[in-house]
Each structure stands twice: as C-alpha cells, then as structure tokens.
Amino acid sequence: MTDNTAGPDHITGPTPDNALRDADRAAAGGPMLAADGTPLKKSLARALRRQKLRALGLIAPLLIFVLITFVIPIGDMLLRSIKNDIVADTLPRTVQSLSDWDAEAQDLPGEDVWTDFYIDMWFAAERKEHTRLGTRLNYELTGVSSLFRKTGRRVDRFDTDIYTDQFIALDPGWEEPQTWAAMLGDGPASDVLPLTAGAWEDWKAFNVEEGDKVLEEDVPDLMYTALYHELSQGADVSGLSDRLAAAGEAVGGFETVSLREQFADADEDWLDPEVWQIIQLYSPRVTPGYFANAADMQVTPDGVEARPENQRIYGMLFQRTLFMSLMITGSCILLGYPVAWLLANLPMRTANLLMILVLLPFWTSLLVRTSAWKVMLQQQGVINDVLVWLGLVADDARLTMINNQFGTIVAMTHILLPFMILPMYSVMQTIPPSYLRAAKSLGATNWTAFWRVYFPQSVPGIGAGSILVFILAIGYYITPEIVGGNTGTFISNRIAYHISSSLNWGLAAALGSILLVVVLVLYWAYDKIVGIDNVKLG
C-alpha cells in the first residue's frame, strides 16, 4: 500500500485538512445551489422551518410562563429605579408652575405657586395621597413626610372661606353648584379662567370617585380661591356673564388671605426653600435620584454630587458583597477541588456513595443548614465548647465566629460547595487518567504532571463552578441575614430591607439594577479573560 515517503499530507480520506480544503474549494465557486436552483442556504432554511416551529411550540408554555411571572415583573421592578410619577401625578399644577421658579435664588415661590399648591394639596388630602407623596419625598429630605401629613390635616380648614363668603355676599348665585357648572361647562369662561375650570373638572371627577353628585354638594372653598386668584390677576371676563363681570370688578376690594401664611401656619417648614427645591427636583417623571442614592450620591440643583462621608453605605456594602463573594468562591475552590478529584478518580461505586454525601446538603432545607451553623459557631456553641474543653481557648475569651463576616463566609461556603464540586467533577471525569500516566512516563514528577497536565484541563470546571458560586453568592440573602450580624450582611439584605421595611422600592430597584450590571460586567470580563467557551458544566 502506501510507501514510506507518503507524508501525512498525502493521506486520503476524511482528515481535518482535507475537509478544510474541500470547504475552501466550495467557497470559491459562489453560493451552493440546491437541485432546483435556489440557493442551498435558502432551501435549507425552508426545510428547517417546520422543525424550528415545532421546537418553539415545545418551549412556548415555559416561555410564556417565564415572561409573565418573571421577565415582566422584574422589568417593571427595574423600571421603578428611575420612575418618579408620584410628584407629577399628585401635584400637577404645582409641578407646572414651579418649573420656572429659580431654586438658586433662595426665594420662596410666588403666590401663583401657593395657589396651585393649595388646590393640589386639597385634592391630595381628600384622596389621602399626600402621605404617600410625603413618604416619597422624605427619602430625599428628612421631615417632609410629617410636613405633608400635618398640612394634609389642615388644608381644608384654611381661612380661604373668606373668599367664599365675599363671593356669596356679592351674589348669592355663587353658592349654587349650578352656577359654576353653567359657567365652566363649555364656553369661553373656561378658556379665560383655566385654573378655575381645571379645579372644577377635578372637583367633578372627585365627586364621581366618591359616588356623589356634584350638583348636590357645596362648592368647596378652593373654587372661590381659584376664581379670586384668577380674577385678581386680571383675567378678562368682560362680555362673559354679568355675574362674572361684577365679580371681576369687585375682587379688587376683597379682603384677602395669604396662602403662604396659611401654609406657614400649618407648618413653618413651608417657608424653607429647600422643601420647594426638593419638590422641583423630583418633579420630572424620570429621575436619576434612586441611582444617585444607591451610589452614595444625591441630586442637588447643581447636579449630582457625593454624599457626606458619614452617609455613605452602599459603596461599602457593594465592596463588601464583592469581597465576601470572592472569598466564598475562593474557599469553595480550595475545599472542592480535592473532593472533585477524588470523586472523579475513585471506582464508580465508592464515587457514587461520596456523591450522595456531597449532594446531601441539597436535600436539607437551607434554613436548617444555616441555623445549624448558628448552633455550631455561636459563643456558647459546639465549636467554642470543644475548644474550651480542649483548653485551646479560655472560657472567658470564647471566639466570636458568628454575626460577622467569618460566620457568613463559613456558612455560605458550606452551602455553595456542591455548586463548585459538581461542575469540577463532571469536567474532571472527562480527563482520562492516561494523561497523568503519559506525563509521568515522560519524566514529570507527580506535582509537575498535575500542575502542567491535569490542572490546565480542569480549569474549565473551576471556571464553571466559580461563576456559579460567585453569582449565587453575590445575590445571597437568607444566610447573611441569619448569620451575618452587622458586618457580614450583603447588599441583598439592604435591598430586602428597602423592599419590605422602608418600602423605598425605587432605591431597592436601583440597587438591584446595579447588582445586575455588576454581575454582567464581571461575566463579560470573565469571558474576555478566560473565555466563556472554556466553561464546561460537563
């Protein structure tokens, strides 16, 4: 057959080289055509379409389930990190009139704003929305919550009834809701008196919400206030109705009440320009405020700036979360590698038995395992007792091993260890023992054979395990909550706090988004450095 001079290149048949040469030859001749002349790619796609549709049909239920129960809620949650509708929805008029107020000047806003704010607050208080708004703004400026609460209780008892009395004294017709309805229904009056007309619309809508009939209810003081305000500002009502024209002429002589004073009476913090700054800053429907907060910064009229040193916590928490996750990943590698090696190299029966031991934690409740660590590690716990009994530790100097970083790292390493061992094991299982033998037969010592030959091939397993453990660790919640104390908690504990205790969902969403981005960036960096193709789960 072949003579001795035939080099490897002359091997006929399917070698990688020949396959590549064939592919080159095919590529040179333009697109391949199928028997009927259509491009081969196109007819292949057509042939595969049915198959693809079938595959799609098979995953559709899960896809829909995940979309509805997971992707959409999470997306909505993440949107909350920038959404800020509450100010603009609750105080629509104020937000508008405040937009051209110059916050820098440190002056209080003018009477326009106070009137708008009075109307907005009145409706908000009636609808009990002012407390929610107060809570929201309280995240940015402490004390705003009680300010709104207090004012909400007072706003319908403002002295604005003097306008009511004066209008009715001028013309008893002003007392009738029908008068207002007729005047502000359709027609020129609503164009001339936009504020009053708008307030009337809101009043009507409010009555519908309450199930009342607007024509049977007393006209509220705020309508008179709005009308007075607009008339006194010189709204041109001539030629509308006689009653209105008469009122227009009379308002000049009305006794007035300063809304600013009224608000100041309710709470003198309203005279603090900072409150108005905050309202103005958080007027837009989209805000960077939550993210600024999450990054230990705050939004000021001058832009975003860092918080004072003593108020920064999230940066530190993120750093701690990353650091501890790395520590946990590292200790999982150190503890898991030998176990995985043993599992991969023992006879099947023994390996299966050991595998059950490795998997045992999976079958135990997470809470139970974490609590067990509490029993083990606490100062009066098992480990301390043993150390004291052995005389290694004095009874009055028992080690603090829980409610700190150490406790969290120990417990989480234990809990996440199987996630490290399993991918490492499945990768190591595919490394034939003949590699180590070959290395030794070539003269390598046990260590060199391991380090130069075995270890590089097990790196994909380490990579897969590390990614798994790290990403699980970085978002872990229950274990740090139970054994972390003050110094061993993660960012996720803070997120949970904002979700369930402080109810600052926006900030929680911002923190969560940052965490997500950090993980994605790390994943990307990992892909760049190690290459995600090098990650094998088996």
Add this chain to the structure above:
Amino acid sequence: MADVTNGDAFVAFERVQKSYDGETLVVKDLNLSLPKGEFLTMLGPSGSGKTTCLMMLAGFETATHGEIKLDGKPINNIPPHKRGIGMVFQNYALFPHMTVAENLSFPLEVRRMGKSDREEKVKRALEMVQMGEFGGRRPAQLSGGQQQRIALARALVFEPELVLMDEPLGALDKQLREHMQFEITNIAHNLGITTVYVTHDQTEALTMSDRVAVFDDGRIQQLAPPDELYESPQNSFVAQFIGENNTLEGTIQEIKGNTCTVKLDDGSIIDAKPVNVVKPGDRTLISIRPERVEMNKERLSPDAHTLRAEVVEFIYMGDIFRTRLRVAGTEDFVIKTRNAPDQRRLKKGEQIEIGWLPDDARALDA
C-alpha cells in the same frame, strides 16, 4: 536471540506475579528477558495479563511478587518518572491544551534542558515522523494517524532506551494501521531502541516483531520469533490464536521418532509430528494450517495417509480460494489455495482426497 541469558538482558522479568484483589493472579510466574534493541510484542486476548505486564514495566502497577530489572538494576521501587521509559498510549494521550511542539518539548522541559537544545530536538523528532510543519497545531486539529505519529515522536524525543507501546494502532483504520506498523518498526530499528509492544492483533504482532510473547491466562504460552510461532506452535492455544488453524481430535496410536500416527475419532488414521504428546493412548489435538493441506496426491509420499473430504463451501477471495470441507466428522476444516492459473475451482458437494506432510500436522495437547 531466543536464548538470552538473564546476565545480558536489558529488560528482565523474574518470577513476577500480580494480583489486584488478593484472590486471583492476573500474571502468574512471569519470566521474560529481552536484549537491547529487540522489538518484542506481547500478544494475547484481553484479560491475558499483557497490559498489566506493560504497566508494571512502566511503573504504573507494582508487582505483587518477583522482580523487574532494567539494565540489570531492579526497578520495582523506582517511580515511573525516574525510569526513563518512553511510552505510547492506546489513545495517544497527547495533552490537548498544548501544541504539538509543546507536547514534544514537555519531557525535555521536565528534564531541565536548555531552550535551544529543546527546539532542536523537537524539530528533529517531528521530522523523524514527517510532521515537521505541524508543530504549531493542537492535537485536536490533527487526524488520528497524525496524532499517532506525534505520540510516537513524544515517546522518543527524550531518547529513551526502552519504549513501551500499548495497542498504539488500535484506533486507526486498516490502511493507516498497516502503514504505521511499517513506520514504527522502521524507526525502532533505525534508532536501535528496545521496544515492548502490546497488541491483541496477531497480524500486527507477526509483521512487526523480532519475537512475540503469546499471553494467555497470566502466562507466556510461547515466546518465539513470528515464523516459529506460526509454523511451530508449542501448544493448541498458540496454534489456534495465531493465524487460521484446522483442528482434528484424536488419540495417539504410535510415536516413531519425528512422526506419529493418530487415530481420529471417526476411525481414520493420519500422520503428524508429535510436539507435546508423550505416549500412545494420549488424547491429542492435531493442528494443520489451511495453506499446508495438499489436494494433489502426487506431491505427498506414497505411503502418506489421506482423508476423504466433501466440499461444503467454496469462497472466491481474489488472491486465494477458501474452501470449507467436511472431514472426519467436522464441517469447518478450511483449506486455502492460491489463485494460480492451473488451480481447479472446487464445486460444492465434490468429493476429494486430502493429505499433508507429517511435519505440517502438529500433534498438540488436547
């Protein structure tokens, strides 16, 4: 070469036994010695202990009893990496994360050889297996035959005096395997290295080796050069394991020096050469190679015993004809005849008479 004394043996197994479980012996009392430069093949069915012997020699298994000597020195307690034995593994065991050149350079690096020396040797080794341009490739980018060459080059690059090969050609297709057999023996002889080669493929063993050790049941059944092994098997296992073989059962009737007469079970008498039968009345298994059966009576001596046979099957195989006969009660008595112009093609059912030279029928243990 067959009678090497232990004194100048390069590799020697002395009364080596091996047991994995403490109950059965995988290798039973192995004695084997081979001189420098010999190409020895361990041949045997799977489970016969041949790979265990190789692994003991390489140092991956320890002998339960007995001593293995390399160049006169016992190596039982020397770890594999200090034995300096090159080894080619069944699946090549090329390190997948290193390039071909790095693979070859590995044994030199662990021997702390300088960079320029290393490059020089790697280059030479690659050229030796005609893979000079492939240094930068990864093993996965090579075909099976190319990987095989690299594995061979790697086992030789650090110039070991002894190379072990564990079924190195098992994963190759037939053509490539035959080609590689030729190349491996060539290289081994050119370099003058001692080679121990393990295979279960008898053709490979016969074509490549200086001597073949046939293993069965933990023992060497016969250790001999290929021609001797084929033509003069010492027992019925070797006769049946090596090459195609016809067997006839019978009883020894008379032994006369170098020939004996055997009475087959159906009563017919044949001539044979006594190999390991002792006295008349012993049961025996007669072994006759298919190509040594003679149909032409004129070529036999006048007093030779012949047997009547009926053609059961005639197979045309191109270069030869293979005819299956019914002889003395058995139906798978095969004869092979060369496809020569004057060779008659037999027909099914035809009655013929067959015979053989007494030397070609070997009376072996039953």
